[in-house]
Amino acid sequence: MTDEKLVEALKKGDQNAFKILYDEYAPKIYGILKNYVRPNELEDALQEVFVRILKGINNFEGRSKLSTWIYRIAVNVGKDYSRNYSKEIERPMDLDSEEPETYNVQPVSDTNVKKEVFNELSYEMILEIMEQLDEDERLLIKLRDIDGLSYNEIAEIADLPLGTVKSKLHYARKKLKKLIEEANLI
């Protein structure tokens, strides 16, 4: 199904079109959200992205590619979560308050799927390496080296100038290469 037909069907509330859209984009969006969102909130964040897509589809006019529009929504939702975490950290702790903290950091719980995929490293080590990159660096690597998007699309999604995308991606790849080498994995 072409993007045009898919959008048309989504605007009509076609359930099958939603399934096609979801199966295509949910795994990609999940990867983007992982950059920004705590593991225990990934499900809510993913749902929010699709709610925004379904609410906004009637206003989608095709000025950008459907995929670019969807990726941008995902990045925006992810950044909203990330901003909220920053506010929580900045908020001074009131030691006199009797109210319990409204959030707590959950331990990372990952399925065996990830562990099966990767034989040579523990998942903990992967997290340790990847989390030494910042959010933008991980996003650029994900969009380019996994999803295979063009530099122009990435610039539009990440809301960065083209030159910045290229230089930041170069730096991110170099940093990740160095981390792999330093971990003595080769």
Added chain:
Amino acid sequence: MNNTDEQMWFDFLDGKLKESQLDEHCRKLANLYYQLINCYFSCEKSILENVKLKIASQE
């Protein structure tokens, strides 16, 4: 890794070189790089299914 190898590595990531054109070290590095990022960004099927059901039930 010297500068030539490093350039080879970046060219490979940008699709300018094929895996067969890489030397042994670069090839190992490339495999680890892709395994690592694919694993990090892989998703939990259960979460995907849960969200799909929730949204479908809302529609």
